[in-house]
Amino acid sequence: MRYTGSKAKRCRAVGMNLYGNQKFDQLHNPYPPGQHGNTRKKRSNYAEHLLEKQKIKWSYGCTERQLRKIYDEATRAKAATGTVLLQLLEMxxxxxxxxxxxxxxxxxxxxxxxxxxxxxxxxxxxxxxxxxxxxxxxxxxxxxxxxxxxxxxxxxxxxxxxxxxxxxxxxxxxxxxxDAIPERDQIDQSFREQFLVEFYSR
CATH class of the missing domain: 3.10.290.10 (RNA-binding S4 domain)
Incomplete structure (x- = not known):
């Protein structure tokens, strides 16, 4: 199902511009959405991994099913799973x-x-x-x-x-x-794809 909620909230949740639109480059409230978004509470290990998965999924506009399918394909490659996953998304x-x-x-x-x-x-x-x-x-x-x-x-x-x-x-x-499949250093450096790999491999 296509997401119709606040894109700004998503960007604030992950701390980056997910959509490329310049209006999300500098958000009015840079901290996560919600009543207590500006409090500094340490996320659990699970929450960190989940958030990174969501960041990648939202950035590329994937459904959960699409992302999982791409992950499964990436695990069958000889190269690093996380890098292959990002390369498949970039293509x-x-x-x-x-x-x-x-x-x-x-x-x-x-x-x-x-x-x-x-x-x-x-x-x-x-x-x-x-x-x-x-x-x-x-x-x-x-x-x-x-x-x-x-x-x-x-x-x-x-x-x-x-x-x-x-x-x-x-x-x-x-x-x-x-001209080529992008190398890892040509893909967004803010992605921590290993977190996504660890999340799905639990």
């Missing part, structure tokens, strides 16, 4: 559209996908959780280009920052090419 279509820097927030990127504006390798794909592969190219439907241009025209400098890492962003053509 989601909605995340790659967001990571391009062309759009202001994760929600905006996800809506573009779900509303059918996105083409992958020339074919329409409207599944936000679809996993892309190295070499895949994202573009926009012909009739969506004017609309997309209006969204992206002020973000060319931002999108250029990520180009050359693991995505290539062509600002003029509004295309995004997946």
């Amino acid at each position: 989601r279509l909605d995340n790659i559209v967001y990571r391009s820097g062309l759009f202001a927030s994760r929600d905006q990127a996800r809506q573009l996908v779900s509303h059918g504006h996105i083409l992958v390798n020339g074919k329409r794909l409207a599944i936000a959780s679809a996993r892309l592969r190295v070499g895949d190219k994202i573009s926009f439907r012909e009739r969506s280009k004017k609309f997309v241009f209006e969204l992206t025209k002020d973000r060319a400098a931002i999108s250029g920052a990520i180009s050359g890492q693991w995505l290539t962003v062509d600002v003029k053509e509004n295309t995004i090419t997946v």
Whole structure:
């Protein structure tokens, strides 16, 4: 079920901007929500692990079922489970559209996908959780280009920052090419993915 509650409360709960929208960068109340949110109470070990799981789940817009399925897949890989899990999440279509820097927030990127504006390798794909592969190219439907241009025209400098890492962003053509699977140091350093691994492996 899609979350319809306060996004600010979620951001305060985990202490970070989960959605990419600038309005969540500096929250009015930086401490957790609730009557006693500003009191310093040490969290239990379980609560710390649960919160980290929630942080990752909320950041990528996953359901619990989706995240658990990705975790199970990551455990079968030879590399570190936590790193593989984050790499699989990064390769989601909605995340790659967001990571391009062309759009202001994760929600905006996800809506573009779900509303059918996105083409992958020339074919329409409207599944936000679809996993892309190295070499895949994202573009926009012909009739969506004017609309997309209006969204992206002020973000060319931002999108250029990520180009050359693991995505290539062509600002003029509004295309995004997946060049590689991101390394761990190219993924959000605030994630403590080992906590999620330990939570699920209990």
